[in-house]
Amino acid sequence: xxxxxxxxxxxxxxxxxxxxxxxxxxxxxxxxxxxxxxxxxxxxxxxxxxxxxxxxxxxxxxxxxxxxxxxxxxxxxxxxxxxxxxxxxxxxxxxxxxxxxxxxxxxxxxxxxxxxxxxxxxxxxxxxxxxxxxxxxxxxxxxxxxxxxxxxxxxxxxxxxxxxxxxxxxxxxxxxxxxxxxxxxxxxxxxxxxxxxxxxxxxxxxxxxxxxxxxxxxxxxxxxxxxxxxxxxxxxxxxxxxxxxxxxxxxxxxxxxxxxxxxxxxxxxxxxxxxxxxxxxxxxxxxxxxxxxxxxxxxxxxxxxxxxxxxxxxxxxxxxxxxxxxxxxxxxxxxxx
Amino acid sequence: xxxxxxxxxxxxxxxxxxxxxxxxxxxxxxxxxxxxxxxxxxxxxxxxxxxxxxxxxxxxxxxxxxxxxxxxxxxxxxxxxxxxxxxxxxxxxxxxxxxxxxxxxxxxxxxxxxxxxxxxxxxxxxxxxxxxxxxxxxxxxxxxxxxxxxxxxxxxxxxxxxxxxxxxxxxxxxxxxxxxxxxxxxxxxxxxxxxxxxxxxxxxxxxxxxxxxxxxxxxxxxxxxxxxxxxxxxxxxxxxxxxxxxxxxxxxxxxxxxxxxxxxxxxxxxxxxxxxxxxxxxxxxxxxxxxxxxxxxxxxxxxxxxxxxxxxxxxxxxxxxxxxxxxxxxxxxxxxxxxxxxxxxxxxxxxxxxxxxxxxxxxxxxxxxxxxxxxxxxxxxxxxxxxxxxxxxxxxxxxxxxxxxxxxxxxxxxxxxxxxxxxxxxxxxxxxxxxxxxxxxxxxxxxxxxxxxxxxxxxxxxxxxxxxxxxxxxxxxxxxx
Numbered sequence: 163x164x165x166x167x168x169x170x171x172x173x174x175x176x177x178x179x180x181x182x183x184x185x186x187x188x189x190x191x192x193x194x195x196x197x198x199x200x201x202x203x204x205x206x207x208x209x210x211x212x213x214x215x216x217x218x219x220x221x222x223x224x225x226x227x228x229x230x231x232x233x234x235x236x237x238x239x240x241x242x243x244x245x246x247x248x249x250x251x252x253x254x255x256x257x258x259x260x261x262x263x264x265x266x267x268x269x270x271x272x273x274x275x276x277x278x279x280x281x282x283x284x285x286x287x288x289x290x291x292x293x294x295x296x297x298x299x300x301x302x303x304x305x306x307x308x309x310x311x312x313x314x315x316x317x318x319x320x321x322x323x324x325x326x327x328x329x330x331x332x333x334x335x336x337x338x339x340x341x342x343x344x345x346x347x348x349x350x351x352x353x354x355x356x357x358x359x360x361x362x363x364x365x366x367x368x369x370x371x372x373x374x375x376x377x378x379x380x381x382x383x384x385x386x387x388x389x390x391x392x393x394x395x396x397x398x399x400x401x402x403x404x405x406x407x408x409x410x411x412x413x414x415x416x417x418x419x420x421x422x423x424x425x426x427x428x429x430x431x432x433x434x435x436x437x438x439x440x441x442x443x444x445x446x447x448x449x450x451x452x453x454x455x456x457x458x459x460x461x462x463x464x465x466x467x468x469x470x471x472x473x474x475x476x477x478x479x480x481x482x483x484x485x486x487x488x489x490x491x492x493x494x495x496x497x498x499x
Numbered sequence: 500x501x502x503x504x505x506x507x508x509x510x511x512x513x514x515x516x517x518x519x520x521x522x523x524x525x526x527x528x529x530x531x532x533x534x535x536x537x538x539x540x541x542x543x544x545x546x547x548x549x550x551x552x553x554x555x556x557x558x559x560x561x562x563x564x565x566x567x568x569x570x571x572x573x574x575x576x577x578x579x580x581x582x583x584x585x586x587x588x589x590x591x592x593x594x595x596x597x598x599x600x601x602x603x604x605x606x607x608x609x610x611x612x613x614x615x616x617x618x619x620x621x622x623x624x625x626x627x628x629x630x631x632x633x634x635x636x637x638x639x640x641x642x643x644x645x646x647x648x649x650x651x652x653x654x655x656x657x658x659x660x661x662x663x664x665x666x667x668x669x670x671x672x673x674x675x676x677x678x679x680x681x682x683x684x685x686x687x688x689x690x691x692x693x694x695x696x697x698x699x700x701x702x703x704x705x706x707x708x709x710x711x712x713x714x715x716x717x718x719x720x721x722x723x724x725x726x727x728x729x730x731x732x733x734x735x736x737x738x739x740x741x742x743x744x745x746x747x748x749x750x751x752x753x754x755x756x757x758x759x760x761x762x763x764x765x766x767x768x769x770x771x772x773x774x775x776x777x778x779x780x781x782x783x784x785x786x787x788x789x790x791x792x793x794x795x796x797x798x799x800x801x802x803x804x805x806x807x808x809x810x811x812x813x814x815x816x817x818x819x820x821x822x823x824x825x826x827x828x829x830x831x832x833x834x835x836x837x838x839x840x841x842x843x844x845x846x847x848x849x850x851x852x853x854x855x856x857x858x859x860x861x862x863x864x865x866x867x868x869x870x871x872x873x874x875x876x877x878x879x880x881x882x883x884x885x886x887x888x889x890x891x892x893x894x895x896x897x898x899x900x901x902x903x904x905x906x907x908x909x910x911x912x913x914x915x916x917x918x919x920x921x922x923x924x925x926x927x928x929x930x931x932x933x934x935x936x937x938x939x940x941x942x943x944x945x946x947x948x949x950x951x952x953x954x955x956x957x958x959x960x961x962x963x964x965x966x967x968x969x970x971x972x973x974x975x976x977x978x979x980x
Binding site for chain 2: 213216217218220234235237238241244246248250252253254255256257260261264265266268269270271273274277278281313
């Protein structure tokens with residue numbers, strides 16, 4: 163694979179189903195060895211984009227290159243580089259885990275001892291060896307999902323596209339999946355992973371791609387996403403005091419640069435008109451100097467989900483003015499500006 | 500790392516798809532149940548076949564059970580073969596392996612054919628037993644068993660092809676309605692031959708009976724192989740990626756097979772039989788060519804442009820899509836018409852063209868009513884074909900009967916290509932030529948209409964052809980056709 167070019171290049175792709183524009187000018191690129199989260203609501207165009215990248219669909223216009231190969235012109239070359247895990251775990255009746263992996267290994271061209279060795283490696287990696295003789299359609303969701311990941315890894319692809327791999331999994335299975343993805347990332351694989359669970363993506367991914375109504379609306383890391391939609395000159399802080407919270411409220415009403423956002427059971431959420439850390443520390447110092455028995459004082463971290471929802475709201479109002487994100491700036495983010 | 504798993508039940512040389520399907524298929528309750536029930540019944544029948552007085556009844560049951568298993572139950576195992584993969588999303592995963600659409604479909608069919616073969620071989624001892632104890636003609640019985648298996652595997656190819664349709668009800672109608680009609684037809688045909696009517700002259704069956712021996716067996720095998728290829732390639736086209744060039748292989752094979760059929764007819768002096776067979780086959784080949792989606796993938800066209808002017812010429816006939824399919828079907832119609840005209844009569848050739856216009860009519864109706872909603876043209880084609888033919892069979896022929904009883908020519912039949920052949924056959928001798936010319940004139944509306952649609956569809960794919968041209972010749976290389 164040519165490492166001088168990005169692992170994935172998507173340029174201005176469009177795809178419509180009848181009058182519905184599923185993908186409307188999506189552009190982005192992913193460098194080798196990066197783990198990128200693909201985020202968007204249902205129907206936003208994630209799966210269509212991923213299917214085009216996986217050579218399972220063709221763009222109406224635009225260009226997609228995987229490992230330097232155009233997905234439309236050279237689908238066979240792309241498939242050799244690509245591991246695809248769809249959102250539906252496709253297993254078969256009357257087929258054991260071992261037979262399932264054996265079938266796909268045969269279909270991928272593995273022969274004899276080489277095939278058996280590769281199956282064993284994949285089963286060890288995904289911890290499926292104890293389940294080798296279990297019927298593949300009679301396993302838990304977590305086990306089935308590991309089996310499907312194992313199938314996608316059989317030919318040791320350098321680029322992985324995982325469509326909603328965590329959907330419907332219990333917390334334990336999610337942690338296991340996260341661990342597997344972390345190991346794959348450490349091995350230097352390029353991974354594009356879509357999910358609804360933004361906080362998990364934020365932890366796992368180097369950067370995030372946000373798609374809405376078939377258009378990329380943000381491309382950057384989780385922090386830039388949160389910062390990008392945060393109001394730049396204010397900070398929300400949680401304060402708890404010993405005793406009646408009314409003392410805090412009375413104090414806040416007279417304090418400069420502070421507004422009460424919300425009263426809580428043991429204190430309040432205060433909006434301080436500054437993001438400067440020294441100013442925030444000064445507010446706490448003043449509280450203590452004024453005799454308030456402060457038990458807890460901390461900045462409210464914005465969740466990724468909130469940032470995403472805020473951003474979508476801002477886009478709807480055509481007021482989105484995000485700073486250029488990290489990574490490669492998508493073309494239609496510029497349009498959104 | 501743990502010890503390597505032991506899984507060596509099938510050799511590497513076997514297609515992965517066949518291995519998968521056999522592993523699954525041999526484990527199903529249906530296969531086990533059929534195998535067990537079949538053998539129980541055959542044991543009973545073999546024990547019963549000792550007495551000469553009930554030999555005919557036992558023989559009938561023996562044949563019936565074997566026919567039911569090999570020609571109905573086993574082929575029907577392919578009913579959901581591809582639909583299940585489509586629904587569960589596993590077909591996408593298969594598409595990303597090295598398995599081509601053709602190999603996937605072939606594997607599905609080959610597994611059914613192999614299981615069927617396994618059943619057939621397990622029946623052989625009973626045939627030998629009946630030969631030993633009942634004095635039957637062993638060779639004839641074994642050949643009959645083989646032909647039943649062959650009919651079953653051809654039917655399996657048809658059903659696997661139809662299993663590419665997702666909707667269960669539509670699939671059920673399309674599979675069971677022809678099965679019912681075919682069953683009734685076969686039953687009435689058997690009754691006719693038992694009552695002394697014999698085989699209708701000028702049919703393929705009459706040719707087999709006339710020629711007898713190895714030649715006809717070879718032809719049966721050849722036609723069965725062609726039918727299997729036709730239906731499997733039809734199915735493969737429906738699941739193949741848009742960038743595939745399956746149409747090149749299948750149209751070439753079909754053209755060569757058609758030419759071979761006509762050549763065999765000419766060389767063996769059975770031109771009438773082969774001509775009527777060619778006319779029957781023509782509708783199927785036209786259906787396949789006229790129901791392919793117009794391809795808008797540049798690399799598909801680039802593959803033709805790469806081969807210079809022969810490639811550019813071949814593009815008009817072999818490139819995927821119904822537009823080139825129209826040109827291809829016109830070539831086939833011309834070939835068969837010339838053959839029939841040369842070996843039979845000019846009227847016969849004109850009737851071939853009218854029948855072909857009936858198929859173009861269905862394709863035009865599909866273009867008129869279906870394409871905006873769906874990219875699938877085959878299923879609407881089959882539905883329209885069934886609707887038009889059932890309606891015509893019911894209404895048209897009823898009306899036609901009143902004309903026949905009055906000994907007058909039913910001139911209205913020239914309005915519909917599907918009715919004209921019957922109208923022509925029952926017309927008064929003096930009116931025949933006029934009716935046929937009128938019918939041809941009226942039927943020409945349909946290819947003309949289809950041609951108009953084709954021009955628009957061809958224009959739509961112009962961008963893809965242009966890009967394909969540039970892939971080979973660069974921006975300075977002129978313009979694509």
